[in-house]
Amino acid sequence: xxxxxxxxxxxxxxxxxxxxxxxxxxxxxxxxxxxxxxxxxxxxxxxxxxxxxxxxxxxxxxxxxxxxxxxxxxxxxxxxxxxxxxxxxxxxxxxxxxxxxxxxxxxxxxxxxxxxxxxxxxxxxxxxxxxxxxxxxxxxxxxxxxxxxxxxxxxxxxx
Amino acid sequence: xxxxxxxxxxxxxxxxxxxxxxxxxxxxxxxxxxxxxxxxxxxxxxxxxxxxxxxxxxxxxxxxxxxxxxxxxxxxxxxxxxxxxxxxxxxxxxxxxxxxxxxxxxxxxxxxxxxxxxxxxxxxxxxxxxxxxxxxxxxxxxxxxxxxxxxxxxxxxxxxxxxxxxxxxxxxxxxxxxxxxxxxxxxxxxxxxxxxxxxxxxxxxxxxxxxxxxxxxxxxxxxxxxxxxxxxxxxxxxxxxxxxxxxxxxxxxxxxxxxxxxxxxxxxxxxxxxxxxxxxxxxxxxxxxxxxxxxxxxxxxxxxxxxxxxxxxxxxxxxxxxxxxxxxxxxxxxxxxxxxxxxxxxxxxxxxxxxxxxxxxxxxxxxxxxxxxxxxxxxxxxxxxxxxxxxxxxxxxxxxxxxxxxxxxxxxxxxxxxxxxxxxxxxxxxxxxxxxxxxxxxxxxxxxxxxxxxxxxxxxxxxxxxxxxxxxxxxxxxxxxxxxxxxxxxxxxxxxxxxxxxxxxxxxxxxxxxxxxxxxxxxxxxxxxxxxxxxxxxxxxxxxxxxxxxxxxxxxxxxxxxxxxxxxxxxxxxxxxxxxxxxxxxxxxxxxxxxxxxxxxxxxxxxxxxxxxxxxxxxxxxxxxxxxxxxxxxxxxxxxxxxxxxxxxxxxxxxxxxxxxxxxxxxxxxxxxxxxxxxxxxxxxxxxxxxxxxxxxxxxxxxxxxxxxxxxxxxxxxxxxxxxxxxxxxxxxxxxxxxxxxxxxxxxxxxxxxxxxx
Numbered sequence: 039x040x041x042x043x044x045x046x047x048x049x050x051x052x053x054x055x056x057x058x059x060x061x062x063x064x065x066x067x068x069x070x071x072x073x074x075x076x077x078x079x080x081x082x083x084x085x086x087x088x089x090x091x092x093x094x095x096x097x098x099x100x101x102x103x104x105x106x107x108x109x110x111x112x113x114x115x116x117x118x119x120x121x122x123x124x125x126x127x128x129x130x131x132x133x134x135x136x137x138x139x140x141x142x143x144x145x146x147x148x149x150x151x152x153x154x155x156x157x158x159x160x161x162x163x164x165x166x167x168x169x170x171x172x173x174x175x176x177x178x179x180x181x182x183x184x185x186x187x188x189x190x191x192x193x194x195x196x197x
Numbered sequence: 198x199x200x201x202x203x204x205x206x207x208x209x210x211x212x213x214x215x216x217x218x219x220x221x222x223x224x225x226x227x228x229x230x231x232x233x234x235x236x237x238x239x240x241x242x243x244x245x246x247x248x249x250x251x252x253x254x255x256x257x258x259x260x261x262x263x264x265x266x267x268x269x270x271x272x273x274x275x276x277x278x279x280x281x282x283x284x285x286x287x288x289x290x291x292x293x294x295x296x297x298x299x300x301x302x303x304x305x306x307x308x309x310x311x312x313x314x315x316x317x318x319x320x321x322x323x324x325x326x327x328x329x330x331x332x333x334x335x336x337x338x339x340x341x342x343x344x345x346x347x348x349x350x351x352x353x354x355x356x357x358x359x360x361x362x363x364x365x366x367x368x369x370x371x372x373x374x375x376x377x378x379x380x381x382x383x384x385x386x387x388x389x390x391x392x393x394x395x396x397x398x399x400x401x402x403x404x405x406x407x408x409x410x411x412x413x414x415x416x417x418x419x420x421x422x423x424x425x426x427x428x429x430x431x432x433x434x435x436x437x438x439x440x441x442x443x444x445x446x447x448x449x450x451x452x453x454x455x456x457x458x459x460x461x462x463x464x465x466x467x468x469x470x471x472x473x474x475x476x477x478x479x480x481x482x483x484x485x486x487x488x489x490x491x492x493x494x495x496x497x498x499x500x501x502x503x504x505x506x507x508x509x510x511x512x513x514x515x516x517x518x519x520x521x522x523x524x525x526x527x528x529x530x531x532x533x534x535x536x537x538x539x540x541x542x543x544x545x546x547x548x549x550x551x552x553x554x555x556x557x558x559x560x561x562x563x564x565x566x567x568x569x570x571x572x573x574x575x576x577x578x579x580x581x582x583x584x585x586x587x588x589x590x591x592x593x594x595x596x597x598x599x600x601x602x603x604x605x606x607x608x609x610x611x612x613x614x615x616x617x618x619x620x621x622x623x624x625x626x627x628x629x630x631x632x633x634x635x636x637x638x639x640x641x642x643x644x645x646x647x648x649x650x651x652x653x654x655x656x657x658x659x660x661x662x663x664x665x666x667x668x669x670x671x672x673x674x675x676x677x678x679x680x681x682x683x684x685x686x687x688x689x690x691x692x693x694x695x696x697x698x699x700x701x702x703x704x705x706x707x708x709x710x711x712x713x714x715x716x717x718x719x720x721x722x723x724x725x726x727x728x729x730x731x732x733x734x735x736x737x738x739x740x741x742x743x744x745x746x747x748x749x750x751x752x753x754x755x756x757x758x759x760x761x762x763x764x765x766x767x768x769x770x771x772x773x774x775x776x777x778x779x780x781x782x783x784x785x786x787x788x789x790x791x792x793x794x795x796x797x798x799x800x801x802x803x804x805x806x807x808x809x810x811x812x813x814x815x816x817x818x819x820x821x822x823x824x825x826x827x828x829x830x831x832x833x834x835x836x837x838x839x840x841x842x843x844x845x846x847x848x849x850x851x852x853x854x855x856x857x858x859x860x861x862x863x864x865x866x867x868x869x870x871x872x873x874x875x876x877x878x879x880x881x882x883x884x885x886x887x888x889x890x891x892x893x894x895x896x897x898x899x900x901x902x903x904x905x906x907x908x909x910x911x912x913x914x915x916x917x918x919x920x921x922x923x924x925x926x927x928x929x930x931x932x933x934x935x936x937x938x939x940x941x942x943x944x945x946x947x948x949x950x951x952x953x954x955x
Contacts, residue, residue, distance in 0.1 A: 074219015
């Protein structure tokens with residue numbers, strides 16, 4: 039029996055009928071074609087599937103899509119405004135805070151949730167905010183530097 | 198040096214905006230019309246005969262379109278060591294026997310992954326379990342089960358390296374040490390799993406999109422295995438989510454998807470699960486090391502003797518190369534006048550061991566740098582001093598093996614010595630350990646038996662001045678697309694944004710051996726530089742005629758300005774020259790070609806990078822728990838093409854090799870890996886990551902493009918050894934088997950305490 043899911047993704051309202059057991063990440067990737075959100079561990083241990091749901095970072099492989107019913111989801115596709123990159127994306131580019139790019143969407147969304155809650159977090163808080171996101175390429179420190187620069191307002195004029 | 202307009206700039210990655218916005222389409226994201234989804238059935242037994250396979254129940258499941266087993270293949274065995282047919286020992290879809298838990302036996306294509314998964318449960322296989330052996334030291338015994346027919350004592354490969362007179366030299370030593378070490382396994386944990394979309398069409402052409410480090414290898418190996426011509430197979434590498442050595446062999450996703458697609462003439466996609474990633478792909482080679490080292494009283498190293506037994510797992514894979522490289526790099530980075538290495542790779546009924554970033558050198562560096570500190574302490578010499586006394590220098594000849602041109606090891610030692618002094622007196626239970634290392638810039642080996650150049654590139658200049666660069670190099674995240682675009686732009690005299698790179702698509706790009714052995718910057722970089730120079734020469738011929746310059750003048754292009762080298766103000770726009778040159782050639786675009794195969798550079802590599810790393814740890818003597826506080830690395834990789842890229846390689850290497858030293862492990866029980874998930878396999882996360890600092894040492898490598906050499910894998914070599922040495926400095930216990938877990942430190946501290954109490 040399929041159930042109705044009504045929610046907003048990147049500002050766009052959607053109404054879908056889905057199997058109740060469908061995960062949020064499956065709806066985003068397979069139903070909506072938003073493949074920027076990745077899956078890597080399928081056990082909510084790596085953070086690659088992180089999206090922002092109602093302002094909070096959630097691992098979209100660890101919740102059912104129906105748990106997002108009525109909610110507001112932001113994915114990596116919703117970060118930039120047209121061709122204008124979001125300040126966090128700009129900082130990632132400047133600081134080389136990604137390599138293979140497969141964890142990047144999750145990192146960006148964890149960071150986005152952090153900055154929504156606290157626009158100027160301390161470095162330790164930044165480190166904690168991405169502790170649930172594994173990156174096998176960068177060693178994290180370039181990501182920390184990028185986010186610290188955002189936190190210090192270096193990208194404010196673009197916000 | 199500062200004459201460059203592109204090289205040395207901190208440029209944004211050329212794939213940056215796409216990867217940051219979710220626009221980059223990985224194989225993982227691909228969906229084709231009419232596409233099916235595949236799953237692979239794997240052996241639950243470490244060693245068993247396949248008596249029968251009945252797929253009829255699975256085939257009847259609604260939604261299943263095909264089930265294949267080894268009987269649907271040509272029954273060939275494959276491997277990347279194609280020059281040695283006996284080492285091509287992996288069928289991928291096993292026909293008669295399985296050799297490890299995870300060996301593939303059947304594959305299903307169905308309407309979706311759930312149906313394919315369900316169908317796996319309906320395949321009936323009758324196995325006859327055989328006695329199995331898991332430890333290489335057991336597997337070489339007379340009465341051990343034989344894993345491959347005709348392979349005595351399960352010895353898969355042996356390697357011998359020797360120079361000087363080792364036995365005579367040991368007689369002259371004032372001090373000799375003998376030690377034994379154990380190096381553990383490690384999983385690559387690429388964030389994108391192994392995956393492939395294979396599409397066979399009615400014209401008999403196979404196209405495979407796959408996450409790979411070597412699209413040409415996959416093309417060639419698929420051709421061998423499927424009985425197709427190479428030219429009928431097009432392998433395309435979309436953005437790839439990490440490789441680290443795990444993705445340059447033909448894998449089960451690529452092969453099974455191709456076999457299924459050829460049966461159905463429909464696209465088939467296979468993505469390995471995270472559990473399959475841990476249990477059914479390759480991994481770092483565990484090694485048992487026996488080392489004998491001899492020196493004079495003053496610390497001059499006279500001789501080293503190394504014996505290694507590696508756990509091969511079920512197949513040769515790239516393990517034969519790891520066996521060789523761990524042997525060669527056991528001499529690094531020192532001038533041993535006498536050296537002997539004997540390595541034995543032994544088959545076991547475990548997941549095959551193969552290439553992983555550093556390729557045998559993280560193991561040899563851990564054991565070698567640990568033992569060197571032990572020897573130095575015996576002799577009352579400091580760690581920096583003993584390394585300085587014996588360290589390699591520029592233009593050093595490793596007898597009969599290798600010629601080292603650029604080498605900044607001593608400058609690195611100076612920089613690290615200064616760093617340690619600056620840290621001053623450390624609080625109790627803190628220690629700094631160092632490790633010196635070196636690595637190759639691509640291997641001069643052709644066991645793959647390619648008839649092509651090792652690297653090649655084509656540069657096409659279009660009428661608007663836009664440059665299309667075609668290369669077989671594989672960007673797997675390390676940034677080769679950016680590096681090679683920079684080399685092309687610099688040589689041609691245009692801007693980075695003028696270059697558009699087309700890489701790793703065997704349908705349109707020249708063959709390249711791929712992204713392994715830290716080969717792309719030097720080897721592909723040389724090919725790209727030559728291709729760009731060839732294209733530039735054609736432009737300059739036209740420019741010379743147009744400008745009517747005296748032939749004694751040299752022409753060049755810099756930042757889109759075609760000019761006289763001696764009088765840079767006299768010139769003309771690059772764009773005008775391109776338009777004119779194409780018109781002058783009856784409309785034919787400008788094409789430049791370049792290739793590179795190393796010659797007369799010894800047997801190992803055309804160039805070597807060097808460095809010294811200092812790791813600072815703080816140990817809790819009550820629990821054995823320790824923290825990585827700071828990792829400072831003095832590194833030289835010739836001319837730095839993209840500083841941002843090098844920083845990324847360095848810090849990423851510390852995460853990976855720090856993990857090798859600190860926490861990553863794959864415990865097994867009867868051949869079964871016990872922690873096949875990211876939740877259970879411990880990696881360094883952001884809170885564990887130490888401060889990292891890079892002290893860049895300038896060198897210039899004559900063989901490299903613009904003086905550059907590798908920066909990808911060498912950085913993976915020192916960390917585990919430096920951690921071991923740091924723990925010893927901090928609390929006086931020496932751990933000789935990886936990983937250096939808190940539990941091992943705790944037990945060693947207890948033992949030390951008990952000894953002191955006795």
